[in-house]
Amino acid sequence: MIEVENLTKKFGSKTAVDHLTFSVKKGEVLGFLGPNGAGKSTTMRMVTGFLPPTHGDIRICGTSVVDRPTEAKQRIGYLPESAPLYNDMTVAGFLKFGAEIRGLSGSDRKDAVERAIETCFLQNVAHQSIDTLSKGYRHRTCLAQSLLHDPEVLILDEPTDGLDPNQKHEVRQLIRRLGESKAILFSTHILEEVEAACTRAVIVDRGKIVIDGTPAELIERSGTGSLTDLFRNLTTGDTEAAA
Numbered sequence: 001m002i003e004v005e006n007l008t009k010k011f012g013s014k015t016a017v018d019h020l021t022f023s024v025k026k027g028e029v030l031g032f033l034g035p036n037g038a039g040k041s042t043t044m045r046m047v048t049g050f051l052p053p054t055h056g057d058i059r060i061c062g063t064s065v066v067d068r069p070t071e072a073k074q075r076i077g078y079l080p081e082s083a084p085l086y087n088d089m090t091v092a093g094f095l096k097f098g099a100e101i102r103g104l105s106g107s108d109r110k111d112a113v114e115r116a117i118e119t120c121f122l123q124n125v126a127h128q129s130i131d132t133l134s135k136g137y138r139h140r141t142c143l144a145q146s147l148l149h150d151p152e153v154l155i156l157d158e159p160t161d162g163l164d165p166n167q168k169h170e171v172r173q174l175i176r177r178l179g180e181s182k183a184i185l186f187s188t189h190i191l192e193e194v195e196a197a198c199t200r201a202v203i204v205d206r207g208k209i210v211i212d213g214t215p216a217e218l219i220e221r222s223g224t225g226s227l228t229d230l231f232r233n234l235t236t237g238d239t240e241a242a243a
């Protein structure tokens, strides 16, 4: 459902993403790992059609994001790294607004908002103003907006960043559950997330994939049973600092 082929992004003389090729099938949750500056967010922004690639293409359910971006984006739910929220709206009001933007109206809009609230366990805060929410609930509200149109593909940029351990656990379980019927690509630099939420993971370093496998395969490849050791052996540390 997600096919990334030879995806490359250059910013001036800097190559942020370097000929990446991978795919994600329905029922797969692909963890996208790498150190700071490895090219994760740049890749996510190209996959979701917000940034044009220098080379390469992305197909969402067979539709090219480069050639037919509007059609491709209709099948994607996207949680960006710094997800935007309107603080003066209530949770339900924000989701209703999001559903309207997605072209839903009448009972379809009402059903979409109710389903997103239920899926992300937002019932208790549905009528609360967003500026009064804890970080975890704000995060879940952002996740809920990405689900409104029941997309086949979900792209989540560091979906557990800044959450406490209980909230991280809940969001990982939610990702796993959603992954049963969708194709999910999510970026993280938290290694425990590979075992907790992914069916497969890739590690990128300086814009290139350095390993691709199931959590069990990655642990075996580490030689020590530690994903941290594998990560440290395959990556070069902070790319910004290295540059």
Ligand SMILES: Nc1ncnc2c1ncn2[C@@H]1O[C@H](COP(=O)(O)OP(=O)(O)OP(=O)(O)O)[C@@H](O)[C@H]1O
Pocket: 011, 014, 016, 034, 035, 036, 037, 038, 039, 040, 041, 042, 043, 189, 239, 240
């Ligand atoms: N708009 C831009 N202009 C110039 N360079 C950029 C731009 N966006 C990203 N970069 C550079 O591209 C590289 C990859 O950045 P990116 O944000 O994709 O990394 P990341 O893996 O998401 O990092 P982090 O884990 O810190 O979020 C970095 O060296 C970054 O400085």
